[in-house]
Amino acid sequence: MSSETATHETRVPPDESPAECPYCQRPLESAELLTLHKGLDHWERLDDDERERFRETYAAESESLRSFRLKLLGLLVVLYFAFLFVYSYVTTDPISAGMVATARGPIVGAL
Amino acid sequence: MRTRWLRRGLGVALATTVGFVGRALAHGGSLRAATGSLSIPTWLFLLTGGGVVGASFLLASFVTDRAFIRAVHEWRRVADAPLAVARRATRAVSVVALFGVVAVGFLGPTDPLRNAAILVVWVGWWAGYVATVYLLGNSWPALNPWRALAEWLPSLDRAYPERFGAWPSVVGLLALIWLEVVSPLADEPRLLAGVVVGYSVATLAGAAVYGSDAWFDRVDPVSRVFRYYGRVAPLQRTDDRLELRPPGAALTEPRLVDGRDEIAFVVALLWVTTYDGFVGTPVWADLARGAVGLGVPAVAVYPAGLLIGFAAFLGAYRLASRSARETAETYLTPDAIARRFAPSLLPIAAGYHLAHFLGYFLSLSPALTAAVTSPLSPPLNPVLIVLPGWFGGLAVAFVLVGHLVAVWVAHATAYEVFPGRLQAVRSQYPFVVVMVLYTMSSLWIVSAPDVTPPFV
Ligand SMILES: [Zn+2]
Numbered sequence: 001m002s003s004e005t006a007t008h009e010t011r012v013p014p015d016e017s018p019a020e021c022p023y024c025q026r027p028l029e030s031a032e033l034l035t036l037h038k039g040l041d042h043w044e045r046l047d048d049d050e051r052e053r054f055r056e057t058y059a060a061e062s063e064s065l066r067s068f069r070l071k072l073l074g075l076l077v078v079l080y081f082a083f084l085f086v087y088s089y090v091t092t093d094p095i096s097a098g099m100v101a102t103a104r105g106p107i108v109g110a111l
Numbered sequence: 112m113r114t115r116w117l118r119r120g121l122g123v124a125l126a127t128t129v130g131f132v133g134r135a136l137a138h139g140g141s142l143r144a145a146t147g148s149l150s151i152p153t154w155l156f157l158l159t160g161g162g163v164v165g166a167s168f169l170l171a172s173f174v175t176d177r178a179f180i181r182a183v184h185e186w187r188r189v190a191d192a193p194l195a196v197a198r199r200a201t202r203a204v205s206v207v208a209l210f211g212v213v214a215v216g217f218l219g220p221t222d223p224l225r226n227a228a229i230l231v232v233w234v235g236w237w238a239g240y241v242a243t244v245y246l247l248g249n250s251w252p253a254l255n256p257w258r259a260l261a262e263w264l265p266s267l268d269r270a271y272p273e274r275f276g277a278w279p280s281v282v283g284l285l286a287l288i289w290l291e292v293v294s295p296l297a298d299e300p301r302l303l304a305g306v307v308v309g310y311s312v313a314t315l316a317g318a319a320v321y322g323s324d325a326w327f328d329r330v331d332p333v334s335r336v337f338r339y340y341g342r343v344a345p346l347q348r349t350d351d352r353l354e355l356r357p358p359g360a361a362l363t364e365p366r367l368v369d370g371r372d373e374i375a376f377v378v379a380l381l382w383v384t385t386y387d388g389f390v391g392t393p394v395w396a397d398l399a400r401g402a403v404g405l406g407v408p409a410v411a412v413y414p415a416g417l418l419i420g421f422a423a424f425l426g427a428y429r430l431a432s433r434s435a436r437e438t439a440e441t442y443l444t445p446d447a448i449a450r451r452f453a454p455s456l457l458p459i460a461a462g463y464h465l466a467h468f469l470g471y472f473l474s475l476s477p478a479l480t481a482a483v484t485s486p487l488s489p490p491l492n493p494v495l496i497v498l499p500g501w502f503g504g505l506a507v508a509f510v511l512v513g514h515l516v517a518v519w520v521a522h523a524t525a526y527e528v529f530p531g532r533l534q535a536v537r538s539q540y541p542f543v544v545v546m547v548l549y550t551m552s553s554l555w556i557v558s559a560p561d562v563t564p565p566f567v
Contacts, residue, residue: 008528009447018442027442028530037530040177061532065175068533076169083162090155 032057153558160507160554161547164514168543171522172536180523184363188355194253194348201250202259209256209311215486216304224475225489226300227482232307233297234475235483238468241340245461248348249341251334257311258327258334261318271325276372281379283332285417288383292390293413293567335376342367342454343461343516359516362454363524369450375425377453382424384463385553386417392559399565409566427548428453431541439529439538451528452542455521459546462513463553466506470498510557514550518543 010027012018018027019034023042028034038046039054046054151159174180208231216228223229244251252258290296296303318326327334341347342361347354361367368374389395390413399412407415432449435441441448478493521542525535 009444010442011444012442029440029442029534033530033534040530062175065532068536069173069175072169072172076166079162079166079169083159086155086158087151090151 032061036061153555156558157551157554160511161551163511164518164547164550165543167515167518168522168539168546171518172539174522175532177526177532180526183357184360184523186357186360190353190355191351192348192353193351194353195351198253201253202256205254205256206259209307211486213304213307213311216300216307219300219486220489221300223298223300224478224493225482225491227479227486227489228300228303228307229297230475230479230482232303234472234479238472239476241337242465242468242472244337245340245343245457245464248344248346248353249337251337251341255327255334257314257318257331258323260311261315261323261326264315264319266319266322268322269320271321271329275329276370277329277335277376278372279330280332280335281372281375283330284336284376284379284383285421287332288386289414289417292387292417292564332376336380339377339380339454339457340461340464343457359458359520360523362457362520363527364454365451365527368453371446371449374428374449374453377456378425378428379421381456381460382421384460384467385424385556386420387467388553388556389420390416390564391561392556393562394559396562396565403566412566427545428456431545434541435538438540439534441529441534441538443528448528448538451524452521455517455524455542458516458520459513459549462509462511462516465513466509469509470502470506474498507554507557510550510553514546517546 008026012027018029019031020027021034021037021042023038023045026037028037035050035053035057038050039058043051043054212228212231215226219226219228290306294302296306314326314331317330321330343359344361345355345358347356347361368377395416399416402412402415403409429445429449432452433445435448435452436443436445474496476496478495481493482489521539522535525538526532529535529538
């Protein structure tokens with residue numbers, strides 16, 4: 001990420017009060033996102049306090065990502081078993097059926 | 112018509128009759144054949160394709176380490192390469208090739224399988240060379256024979272009207288594909304030579320008026336196709352240096368697609384590969400016959416289908432960008448989102464191209480070699496390679512790999528654009544829905560029974 005993000009075109013709904021970045025004027029949707037944005041895009045211009053705040057916000061975000069990942073994993077497992085079930089319902093042998101799905105029929109000789 | 116022979120596949124088409132072979136030439140063979148002997152129902156085949164793309168999005172979402180994503184995309188090896196010197200030689204060679212194509216097209220044998228012009232343009236250039244552009248790097252600026260000629264000719268250097276932007280290249284791309292679909296451009300060498308001459312005259316005239324930089328950077332659809340495909344490739348050129356990067360890494364850069372006109376071009380590139388297959392399906396045949404039955408002139412059916420489908424693709428992409436603003440809860444405008452994520456569509460287009468054309472290129476490459484070595488008296492029965500049966504599976508794999516690269520590029524782009532990582536993942540929901548639907552409709556096209564498109 002670099003100063004190019006400064007050129008991001010934004011439109012803020014009239015009834016909202018965005019947190020505006022003091023360095024590039026990009027309006028951010030929350031104070032946490034502003035802290036993250038400043039740490040990611042303007043690291044060199046931050047003082048020690050702000051850097052510390054960025055680290056804390058990033059760590060908190062990682063924490064909430066952990067539970068999000070669990071949901072993702074659950075979804076993947078559901079998807080996997082859904083397909084396994086459908087394949088075993090449609091064919092009797094899911095593994096060879098999957099392989100046949102990507103294999104072509106025999107070619108009719110040459111010229 | 113490329114699509115006409117997709118289902119049977121080149122190998123089968125070659126086996127039938129010599130007349131067949133000529134027509135088969137225009138068609139990248141192996142994709143539709145891939146589903147020729149499915150032991151699972153079509154709906155499950157489509158669902159599986161969609162499921163793979165959806166699952167790959169879930170897997171990509173597990174990667175939440177910003178430093179890792181950035182490291183992948185910023186990895187590069189740089190080498191100095193004084194390419195400007197070599198360019199003069201390569202351009203001279205390609206100008207000779209251009210004149211050769213036109214001459215052989217008009218004077219050579221009429222059998223497309225023996226005519227070097229047909230084989231060079233379709234097998235050598237549109238199948239083989241294009242694949243090198245997205246697999247290796249965009250060498251077209253070093254080859255472009257029209258640009259070489261335009262730079263030797265005087266120019267008026269009029270200012271290019273900015274308000275036109277990339278729109279002329281969008282129109283040009285759609286027009287070229289329309290011509291390719293409705294005419295026997297890959298079967299009749301004389302017609303092909305005529306079209307090449309027409310394209311050359313239009314291109315050189317345009318470059319003479321607006322200057323070759325403006326023309327080839329803005330207007331010429333062919334140069335634009337190569338420029339975008341080239342961004343997928345691992346080799347990128349910067350000034351006088353070559354950079355080696357992971358494939359697709361160059362697609363996350365901002366300003367690669369700048370404006371609605373360039374979004375439209377990227378979407379058009381994706382749409383034309385789909386359209387090309389769609390006109391060979393029974394659904395299209397029924398639609399076309401129905402429209403003509405209702406009084407629509409037969410000549411208008413193909414351009415109308417081309418434009419309606421393009422509008423639908425563009426509409427779906429814009430709708431996804433608009434919903435991404437909601438799901439990501441961002442202040443970015445839908446336009447800004449659409450611009451940033453448009454490059455992630457390019458690996459999909461490249462994957463389809465490879466799936467359509469690799470088998471076609473390999474089967475016909477001996478014929479190409481034979482015709483190029485003796486353009487005026489090529490062997491009567493050119494050798495053709497019959498591809499093994501698993502090749503069709505490879506084609507399906509290319510389609511899926513294109514989608515997987517696209518999912519990853521979109522993921523990395525979202526991390527660049529949004530400060531929040533959850534926000535970045537959420538921004539992808541609408542795009543993933545569109546991508547899954549797109550995968551399923553493309554797989555539906557390749558698995559649909561093949562019919563001859565009516566009214567052409
Ligand atoms: Zn800022």
